Amino acid sequence: MKPSEKWPEMLLVWFSDHKRDLPWREAKPRNPYHVWISEIMLQQTRTEAVKPYFHSWMEKFPTIHDLAMASEAEVLHQWQGLGYYSRARNIHKAAREMEEKYGAELPHDKEEIRALPGIGGYTAGAILSMAYGQKEGAIDGNVLRVYARLYDVEEDILKSKGKKIISSLVEKTIPERAGDFNEALMDLGSDVCIPKSPRCGHCPLSAECLAFEKGLQERLPLRTKKKPQLVCEAACGIIMKEGKVLLHKRPSKGMLASMWEFPMVLSESVETSRAGLEALLQGKAEELVWKYKHTFTHRIWLMKAYTLKDGVVPEGGYRWFTPEEYKEIPLAGPHARLAAFAEKLLREEGDF
Template structure:
């Protein structure tokens, strides 16, 4: 049984490739899940679904996808929407740069491509946020073009199918896997082939305990024939996620809560939040954010009262959030539309990232009247 090294993919046996194409396409046709974005070749729907599915489970995506296309049924409606509306439809899904890129991408399609999703690799790559995987998915599923769509699931299947022992965390491995994808994709039905690989990775060739007995590619699989399927793919461990403490201020003026838009740069850019400051671990009790409110916004507040602690994990970072309640004593007049005092009932009008929504949900149970007794 051959173990393919990078660059040697051209040696994959032609009969093996034809068998893979035939068995995978047949299996997909009979066994695929009926998902809302599968029963269409509308490039806009495929684009939205593929972006939503990055880093997010299918079950979570379904209601978001349906609500999103209901609100923005086509590329034009998305392009002409206000960014705040787009982010609202994304609220809770995380990785907000995906929504911002979709919005920017829709504007580019309207301005440069007359509102039509391009159907060539050269043009589609010009759209913000569309990388090789999404481009391949749109070209093959919507337009039936012979293009590779290789994501983490597909790399796992390829590693096992062709017994490739290269580290899939390396970008050179990904690039070679894309070449393998382009080499093996079915010319008869690239849409079924690519979706078949995605579905196989999600349902059968799973990260642990792959269900080889139910796999349509069982007879073609190099790793299975050697009994090494569970040792693949090779993926070197990510560096440890850094933990930072974040001090958050829940500040009340009578029954109104202070919210402000985060900076236009950095983590959770341009989204609404309560005042928050990243601190080195073991910072002093509630003092820092209080000083920041005074120095940066001219707000004098009471001593902070520690309420509770919560965690939130981003891809590269863990937030240990410490929540303090404050009551406003005095403020300088500020004319800034990105700083607001709102009632609890108004929270849902604004887009808060998941980390902050967790906090706001928790404090909803605490009445502002009680806080005012601080």
């Protein structure tokens, strides 16, 4: 009956030869702070993209104590470009809580770890198994996919029934070397048992895998269709004055909270967003100088930036910045790209 109880061991043997070299795996024994930060960065972000962020993060905040002492603006600035900024805010809050309650260390207790902001079951399992040697599973998208294929689970793995089935399979199969096992699953899921066209010919588990036996590897895991993303036109204004541009601080709650952006109006059409921007800044949007499509999880911004020669600074949260100054503040997602473009514009205009 497939898969046999030998497969976890087979996976560990494969892992000893195929383990990826990753910066957060370098410390021996494993550093719980490194495991935590890397796992949060890796949520929604590719491994290659995370590497430079991880290095510069550890240079800036080498310990949980250093992180707890930093300001929120410093933390957000360090995170800039990784997106999903609530992750950075939660990391910061969690570091402060650890500083206060646990001597600036990650606790060893599952409930205590899970009570920290932004740490869910997966991250807690990763820290406890990899850094503290506890027999805990760490179930992320890779693990759900590998198990769904290995055991031919024909339930939607993003729904609670599918997740429950897989979590009970993980509990039954997890070996003593849980940390290595969890990492081996991650490596298998990211290099071999990949979402599209899994590389079954290179898989150490192909002889054990039900999906491979039945030819279902391309069809599994099952997923119900996601809701379509909301598409918005985003008109942005570039107003320059004496080598500076006008920026706006977003509200302290909601999407991209407390981050800085170019004056922007979201609407359903190019015309209405542009008209809204002109009304906001009481000036004429002269020339379309920059376009960019930014995709968030549930929405898409079709960004268009216009230069405005004159205009009035609106009330509330607007300030002038030089490029030197705005490199030191947290810019809201795609606005960091627009800021790089605006810097070139300032140079060309000789206004800088």
